[in-house]
Amino acid sequence: MTLANSLLLSSILFCIGIYGVLTRRQLIGMLLSIEIILNGANINFIAFAHFRAADPTAGAIFPIFVMAISAAEMALALAIIIAMHRQKNSKLDIQQLRRLNG
Amino acid sequence: MAETFLAHSYLVLLLPLTAFVVIGLWLGRSNPRAAAWLAVALAAVNLAVGLALALASFDHVFEPLATGGASALVALNVEWLNFTPSLTARLGIYLDPISVVMMVVVTTIALLVTFYSMGYMKGDEGYGRFFALLSLFVFSMLGLTLASNIFQMFVFWELVGVSSYSLIGFWYQKPSAVAASKKAFIVTRFADAFFLLGIIMVSYYAGSFDFAVLNDPATARVLAQQTLPWGPGLPVLTVATLLIFIGGWGKSAMFPLHVWLPDAMEGPTPVSSIIHSATMVVAGVFLTARMFPLFVAADLTMEVVRSVGAFTALFAAVIAITQFDIKRILAFSTLSQLGYMMFSLGAAKISAGDGGINSLAYSASIFHIFTHAFFKCLLFLGAGVVIHAVHNNDLTHMGGLRKQLPKTYWSMLIACLAISGVYPFAGFWSKDAILLGAWQSGHYLTFGVGLLVGGLTALYMFRFFFLIFHGESRQEAHAPLHEDPVMTLPIMMLAVPSALAGIMAEHFFVTHVIPPLSPIPPAGTLPHAGWLPLAASLTGLTGLLLAWFLYGRGSRALVAVSRERMGFLYTLVSNKFYIDEAYLFITRRLIFDGVAAPIKWFDRRVVDGTMDAVGWLLQHGGNGVRLAQNGLLTLYLGMSILGIVLLFLFGGFPF
Numbered sequence: 242m243t244l245a246n247s248l249l250l251s252s253i254l255f256c257i258g259i260y261g262v263l264t265r266r267q268l269i270g271m272l273l274s275i276e277i278i279l280n281g282a283n284i285n286f287i288a289f290a291h292f293r294a295a296d297p298t299a300g301a302i303f304p305i306f307v308m309a310i311s312a313a314e315m316a317l318a319l320a321i322i323i324a325m326h327r328q329k330n331s332k333l334d335i336q337q338l339r340r341l342n343g
Numbered sequence: 344m345a346e347t348f349l350a351h352s353y354l355v356l357l358l359p360l361t362a363f364v365v366i367g368l369w370l371g372r373s374n375p376r377a378a379a380w381l382a383v384a385l386a387a388v389n390l391a392v393g394l395a396l397a398l399a400s401f402d403h404v405f406e407p408l409a410t411g412g413a414s415a416l417v418a419l420n421v422e423w424l425n426f427t428p429s430l431t432a433r434l435g436i437y438l439d440p441i442s443v444v445m446m447v448v449v450t451t452i453a454l455l456v457t458f459y460s461m462g463y464m465k466g467d468e469g470y471g472r473f474f475a476l477l478s479l480f481v482f483s484m485l486g487l488t489l490a491s492n493i494f495q496m497f498v499f500w501e502l503v504g505v506s507s508y509s510l511i512g513f514w515y516q517k518p519s520a521v522a523a524s525k526k527a528f529i530v531t532r533f534a535d536a537f538f539l540l541g542i543i544m545v546s547y548y549a550g551s552f553d554f555a556v557l558n559d560p561a562t563a564r565v566l567a568q569q570t571l572p573w574g575p576g577l578p579v580l581t582v583a584t585l586l587i588f589i590g591g592w593g594k595s596a597m598f599p600l601h602v603w604l605p606d607a608m609e610g611p612t613p614v615s616s617i618i619h620s621a622t623m624v625v626a627g628v629f630l631t632a633r634m635f636p637l638f639v640a641a642d643l644t645m646e647v648v649r650s651v652g653a654f655t656a657l658f659a660a661v662i663a664i665t666q667f668d669i670k671r672i673l674a675f676s677t678l679s680q681l682g683y684m685m686f687s688l689g690a691a692k693i694s695a696g697d698g699g700i701n702s703l704a705y706s707a708s709i710f711h712i713f714t715h716a717f718f719k720c721l722l723f724l725g726a727g728v729v730i731h732a733v734h735n736n737d738l739t740h741m742g743g744l745r746k747q748l749p750k751t752y753w754s755m756l757i758a759c760l761a762i763s764g765v766y767p768f769a770g771f772w773s774k775d776a777i778l779l780g781a782w783q784s785g786h787y788l789t790f791g792v793g794l795l796v797g798g799l800t801a802l803y804m805f806r807f808f809f810l811i812f813h814g815e816s817r818q819e820a821h822a823p824l825h826e827d828p829v830m831t832l833p834i835m836m837l838a839v840p841s842a843l844a845g846i847m848a849e850h851f852f853v854t855h856v857i858p859p860l861s862p863i864p865p866a867g868t869l870p871h872a873g874w875l876p877l878a879a880s881l882t883g884l885t886g887l888l889l890a891w892f893l894y895g896r897g898s899r900a901l902v903a904v905s906r907e908r909m910g911f912l913y914t915l916v917s918n919k920f921y922i923d924e925a926y927l928f929i930t931r932r933l934i935f936d937g938v939a940a941p942i943k944w945f946d947r948r949v950v951d952g953t954m955d956a957v958g959w960l961l962q963h964g965g966n967g968v969r970l971a972q973n974g975l976l977t978l979y980l981g982m983s984i985l986g987i988v989l990l991f992l993f994g995g996f997p998f
Contacts, residue, residue: 259984262977262980263977263980263981263984271976272455289790324932335976335977336975338974338976339973339975
C-alpha cells in the first residue's frame with residue numbers, strides 16, 4: 242500500500258461518483274453517487290494523513306467531520322425527496338423535475 | 344399730490360396684469376361680456392393713471408432737461424435677482440422723457456383698441472381669451488417701456504414676444520395663422536439671442552444692468568477702451584451695441600428680418616393695430632433710443648442704425664405700392680415708417696466735424712413714434728371696419744365704399760393725409776423734423792431717401808385709399824353695409840390726434856425730449872433749411888396726385904399700361920423681392936438639407952444606433968443564457984464540473 246495507490250483509489254472513486262451523478266436519472270441514485278464522491282475525498286485525506294503528516298490524527302478528524310455532515314445532509318435530502326415524491330407522486334425522474342427552468 | 348402718484352407708479356403695470364389674471368383665469372370663460380367690460384374699464388383707469396403719472400413726473404423729468412439738468416426719475420426700485428454682490432438685477436420704474444411719452448401712447452392706444460375689440464371680436468369663440476391676451480400684451484409693453492434696467496427690459500421684451508405670438512396665432516384653427524405666429528416668434532427670437540449676448544457683454548464690462556449707469560458717458564468711455572479678449576481684438580463698445588441693436592432690428596422688423604411682420608396680419612385686426620402702433624414693433628426703436636448715449640459713442644453702430652433704417656424705409660415703401668391685401672399694405676407702410684424712426688436716430692450723429700449730437704434728430708424719432716401711433720392705429724382700425732363690412736381684405740373686391748362707410752371714410756382720409764405728411768396733419772410735423780434732422784447732421788443721402796419715401800408713402804397710401812373708397816364697387820354681393828358705433832367711436836377719437844398731435848406737440852418734443860447727453864451743440868449752430876417743409880410737401884403732393892391719376896379717377900388704363908411697361912420689375916416688387924422665397928431656400932435647402940439632415944442621419948444611425956446595438960446585444964444574449972436554464976440538474980452539475988476542469992487546465996480565468 243503506497244500513497245500512489247491510495248490516491249489512485251480515491252480518484253477512481255471520485256470519477257465513479259461524478260459519472261454516477263451525471264448519468265443517474267433517479268434522485269436516489271444521484272445521492273448515492275454523491276456519497277461515493279465524498280468517500281473518495283475522505284480516502285484522499287486519510288492517505289495524506291497516514292503517509293505524509295507528522296500527526297496523523299489531524300487528518301483523521303476531517304473524514305469524521307465529513308461523514309457526520311454528509312449523514313445530516315443525507316437525512317435532509319431524503320426528507321426532501323420523500324416530500325417531492327408525495328407531492329408530485331412521480332418516479333423522481335430528474336428529466337421530469339424541471340420546474341425551476343428559466 | 345404728485346408725490347402720491349409717483350409713490351404708486353407700479354399701478355400702471357398692476358392694472359393690466361390684474362385684467363390678464365382675472366380674465367385669463369376666471370372671467371374669460373364664465374362671462375366673456377363682463378370680461379370685455381372689465382378689460383375696457385381697467386384700460387380706462389390705466390390711461391388715467393398713466394396720464395397722472397406723466398403729469399406728476401413732469402417737474403422731475405422734462406423741466407430740468409430743458410435747462411440742461413438730469414432728466415430721469417426712478418419711481419420704484421426693488422432688488423430682484425442678486426447674481427453677485429456687484430451685479431444685481433432690479434425691478435424698477437424709470438421715468439424719463441421717452442418712457443413717459445411711450446407710456447402715454449401705449450395706455451391711450453390700449454384703451455381705444457380694447458374698446459374697439461368689443462365690436463370687432465363680437466361673437467368670436469375666444470372672446471374672453473382675446474381680452475386676457477390683449478391685457479398681457481399691454482402689460483408687457485408697459486413693463487418694457489418703464490424698465491429701469493436692461494435685464495428687466497429683456498424679460499418684458501420676451502413677454503411682448505410671447506403675447507404677440509399668442510395673439511397673432513389667436514385663430515389657431517387656421518394653419519396660416521399658426522405658421523405666421525411661429526414665424527414671428529422664431530424671427531424675433533433669433534434676433535433676441537443676439538440681444539441677450541449684447542446684454543451679457545455690456546453688463547460684464549460695465550458692471551451693472553441699470554440704464555442710469557449704462558447711459559452714463561463715462562461707461563461709454565470705459566467700454567470704448569476695452570477690446571474683446573478673443574478674436575482679432577474687436578472693440579467691446581461696437582460689438583456690444585451692435586448685438587443689442589440686432590435685438591431691436593428683429594423686433595422692429597428691419598430688413599432683412601422684416602419677413603414676420605406682413606405675415607403677422609393673420610391675427611385679428613385690433614391686434615395688428617396695437618402691434619403696429621404702440622406695442623411690439625416700436626420696441627426696437629425704443630430700445631435704440633433708450634441706449635442712445637451708448638450707441639452714439641460707437642460710430643459703426645450709428646452707421647448701421649442709419650443705413651438699415653433708411654434702406655428699410657425705401658424697400659418697404661416700394662413693396663407697399665404693389666400689394667393688394669389691405670392689411671399687408673399697412674404692414675409695409677409700418678415697416679417704412681419704422682425705417683424713418685430708425686434712420687432718424689442714426690442720423691442724430693453729426694457726420695461732419697468731431698461728430699456732435701443733433702438732438703433734433705433724436706427727438707424727431709420719438710416724435711414720429713408718437714404721431715405714427717395715432718394714425719397707424721386709426722388706419723388699422725379703419726381697415727378692420729372695412730374688412731368687417733366687406734368680409735374680405737383684398738383691394739380688388741372693394742371700391743366705392745365712401746357712401747356706405749362715411750365715418751370711416753373721413754377718419755381714414757385724415758389718417759392718410761397724416762401719414763403722407765400733408766400740412767397741417769400730424770405726420771407732416773414729425774416727418775419734417777426727421778428730414779430736417781438728417782439734413783442738419785449732414786447725412787444727405789439718408790435725407791434724399793427720406794424725401795423720396797415721403798412721396799412713395801403718399802402714393803401707396805392714396806392708392807390704398809382710392810381703391811377702397813372711390814370708384815366703382817367691385818363687391819360680389821351688395822348687402823347693405825353698416826358701421827358698428829363701438830368700432831367707429833375709437834376711430835373718430837383717433838382722428839383728432841392724427842390731425843392735431845403734430846402741430847400741438849412739436850414744440851414740446853423739440854425742446855423737452857432730447858438725449859440725456861452733454862454737451863449738445865445748441866440748435867442755432869446747425870444749418871437751418873427753411874425750404875425743407877416746402878420740398879417735403881411737394882413730394883408728398885406729387886405722390887398724392889400720381890395716386891389720383893392712376894387710381895382715383897374712373898379709368899385704370901394707365902395702371903395697366905404702366906404695369907405692362909414695368910413687366911419684370913413689377914413682378915419682382917409685387918413678390919416682395921422674393922425675400923420670403925430666399926428665406927425658404929436658405930432654411931429648407933441649405934440649413935435643413937445641408938446641415939440638419941446629415942446631423943439627423945448621424946444622430947439616428949450612429950448615436951442611436953450604438954445604443955440600439957447595446958440593447959440588442961443584451962436582449963439576445965439574455966435569451967441565449969435563458970436557454971441554458973433548462974432546469975436539468977445534470978446539465979448544471981456537468982457545467983460546474985467542466986468549469987472546474989477548465990480552471991485547472993488553464994490555471995485561472997483567462998483574463
